Amino acid sequence: MISTTVFALSTARGRGAIAVFRVSGPRAGAALERLTGLGAPAPRRAIRVEIREPATGEVLDDGLALWFPAPASYTGEDMAELHLHGGRATVEAVGLALGRIDGLVPAGPGDFTRRAFAAGKLDLTQVEAIADLIDAETEAQRRQARRQAGGALAELYESWRAALVGALAHLEAFIDFPDEDLPPEAEAAVAETIARLARDVAGHLADARRGERLRDGVAVAVLGPPNVGKSSLVNALARRDAAIVAAEAGTTRDAIEVHLDLGGLPATAIDTAGLREAAGEIEAEGIRRALARAEDADLRLVMLDARDPLPGAALARLIDGDALVALNKTDLRLSPPPASVAGRPAIALSVRTGDGLDALIARLTDAVAERTASGAAPVPTRLRHRLALESCLAALRRAAGQEIPELRAEDLRAAAAALGRLTGRVGVEDVLDAIFRDFCIGK
Numbered sequence: 001m002i003s004t005t006v007f008a009l010s011t012a013r014g015r016g017a018i019a020v021f022r023v024s025g026p027r028a029g030a031a032l033e034r035l036t037g038l039g040a041p042a043p044r045r046a047i048r049v050e051i052r053e054p055a056t057g058e059v060l061d062d063g064l065a066l067w068f069p070a071p072a073s074y075t076g077e078d079m080a081e082l083h084l085h086g087g088r089a090t091v092e093a094v095g096l097a098l099g100r101i102d103g104l105v106p107a108g109p110g111d112f113t114r115r116a117f118a119a120g121k122l123d124l125t126q127v128e129a130i131a132d133l134i135d136a137e138t139e140a141q142r143r144q145a146r147r148q149a150g151g152a153l154a155e156l157y158e159s160w161r162a163a164l165v166g167a168l169a170h171l172e173a174f175i176d177f178p179d180e181d182l183p184p185e186a187e188a189a190v191a192e193t194i195a196r197l198a199r200d201v202a203g204h205l206a207d208a209r210r211g212e213r214l215r216d217g218v219a220v221a222v223l224g225p226p227n228v229g230k231s232s233l234v235n236a237l238a239r240r241d242a243a244i245v246a247a248e249a250g251t252t253r254d255a256i257e258v259h260l261d262l263g264g265l266p267a268t269a270i271d272t273a274g275l276r277e278a279a280g281e282i283e284a285e286g287i288r289r290a291l292a293r294a295e296d297a298d299l300r301l302v303m304l305d306a307r308d309p310l311p312g313a314a315l316a317r318l319i320d321g322d323a324l325v326a327l328n329k330t331d332l333r334l335s336p337p338p339a340s341v342a343g344r345p346a347i348a349l350s351v352r353t354g355d356g357l358d359a360l361i362a363r364l365t366d367a368v369a370e371r372t373a374s375g376a377a378p379v380p381t382r383l384r385h386r387l388a389l390e391s392c393l394a395a396l397r398r399a400a401g402q403e404i405p406e407l408r409a410e411d412l413r414a415a416a417a418a419l420g421r422l423t424g425r426v427g428v429e430d431v432l433d434a435i436f437r438d439f440c441i442g443k
Contacts, residue, residue: 005031006106006115007098012097016086021094022442025105026114031066034101035082035094037116051084053097060093061085075112076119079390110439114432117424118197124424124435125153131439134214139264142192142343143212144373144381152378153385154202154423160197160392161419167193168412177407189401194412198396206382207388211379212386213298215374217259217266220364221297223318228305232351234258234271237361262365265372279332295317298371301364306330306337306348316342323365327361384431385422392418 003023011018023031024137029040036049046064053060073079075409078232084090098104111131116122122130129148136142167190174187238258256271270293271359294300302319304311306327311319319325319342329336340346347363373379380386392415399411419428 004110004352005104005106007031007095007104008111009080009095009443010112011086013088013091015088017095019086021082021084021097021098022079022107022112023081023104024073024077024079024107024115025104026078027101028080031098031101031104031406032082033065035097035406036065038070039103041065041441043067043069043072046083051082051094051097052089052327053093055197061090071119074121075115075117076121082255085255104176107441108436109441110443111441112202113439113443114436123151123154124431124440125157125385126151127397127420127424127435129153129437131264131441132381134440134443137259138261138266139267140214140372148381153381156378157419157422160200160425161416161425162417163193163197164412164419168409168416171405171409171412175431177408178411190218194396197415198400201393201396202213204377205386205393207373207379208371209386210371210373210435211381212383215381216264217268218299218302218368218371219270219293220260220299220368221270221272221294221299222301223294223315224303225305225312227316228303229351230303231256231271233303233326233328233360234269236351236354236357237269237364262361264369264370266364267368269301270308297323299363299367301326304341304346306333309338309341309346311342319344324360324363324369388418388422 005023005027005028007021007023010020010022018094033039034054036431038047038049039053041047046066049063049065050059051061051063052058061084063082065417066081066083068079070076070078070079071432082094099106110127113122115348117124117127124151125430129145131378131421132145133142136145143407146235159339161286170190176340177265209362222234225231233259258271260267260269272289272293274422300318300320300323302315302323304315306329309327320343321345325341325344325346327341327346328351330337330348331353337348347356347360349359349360380389395415395418397409399408402411417426421431
């Protein structure tokens with residue numbers, strides 16, 4: 001058990017109706033008594049209390065106290081909560097009072113959740129899901145994080161690990177007792193388990209990074225020549241003036257990122273410099289960056305002027321089989337624009353009048369949906385997951401080709417250890433700091 005007792009404000013700082021302080025650790029009950037003059041209340045029942053400065057007895061606020069005794073608490077430790085009025089001065093006074101109690105120290109980012117992990121309340125995939133729930137900006141992100149927090153990924157990975165451990169036990173029986181009359185079908189069952197798990201892990205990895213894209217947002221690079229309306233489109237998608245719009249060509253020099261919610265799906269629209277022969281060193285660098293973002297993006301939206309819809313050589317190379325093509329400024333063209341450009345269907349619109357904008361948003365939403373997680377099966381949501389799974393798959397494939405039982409067993413141990421690192425069963429000390437670094441203080 002962790003010997004220190006930590007406290008933190010668990011609600012957002014600033015003026016608000018209610019603020020909540022959390023205290024967790026062996027001195028949580030003593031801290032509650034020092035602040036309220038009362039013993040620990042009945043578990044998980046809110047009681048009205050006067051919160052006092054321990055040194056002087058001055059009443060700081062009138063609020064509620066809750067008590068969560070170990071192990072039936074979020075952290076697995078004794079834990080107390082104080083619910084008080086959310087004014088800045090009140091929060092500051094109660095925070096100072098907590099800091100003056102012997103044995104209490106301010107919590108760092110993720111300290112409460114880290115204690116829950118140490119107590120076995122959560123595995124690492126659930127810990128990561130809690131961080132994702134806090135950061136979720138769209139409905140689809142919330143659903144994915146909620147499912148992972150419920151243990152969907154952990155259950156899948158633990159079932160694979162259990163199957164590996166069972167296969168390893170059978171294999172080691174053959175190694176340790178070669179003279180025993182062990183059933184020959186057991187060896188065939190080990191081989192079948194290895195082949196099945198390799199297929200399952202490979203299929204799990206072949207998800208086109210859907211879970212990671214849903215967590216991080218699909219990167220959409222908006223490309224096109226200068227003054228075609230890219231910045232105006234990004235502003236229309238964001239419903240605010242995120243990018244500078246001007247008649248002067250070459251206004252956008254650096255990539256501007258704007259987060260979007262497309263029907264509950266997350267995306268990041270990247271407004272890039274217009275692609276043309278650069279007029280100067282700064283614009284040339286902007287064009288270089290635009291081409292680099294185009295290469296890295298999950299989706300390309302190529303925008304052209306409906307009056308001159310032929311893309312230049314640089315743009316034509318970027319219109320692949322997945323790119324979306326939009327022809328803007330149709331309000332300035334006398335005849336209907338072409339239905340396709342470079343073999344891709346073209347969406348006709350006028351950002352200025354709004355004509356065709358809904359059709360473009362619908363196509364963009366469909367394209368983002370195709371690139372994000374869907375279906376009932378849980379998917380990897382972080383690069384850490386993918387790397388561990390790739391390590392597991394490599395070990396399984398080595399095991400399948402091994403003729404020597406001892407070497408096959410060693411590969412199975414490596415595969416099981418890779419799965420154990422996913423949930424935090426083994427060898428995760430080096431990743432804990434990185435996982436908790438971005439957590440909120442108070443969670």
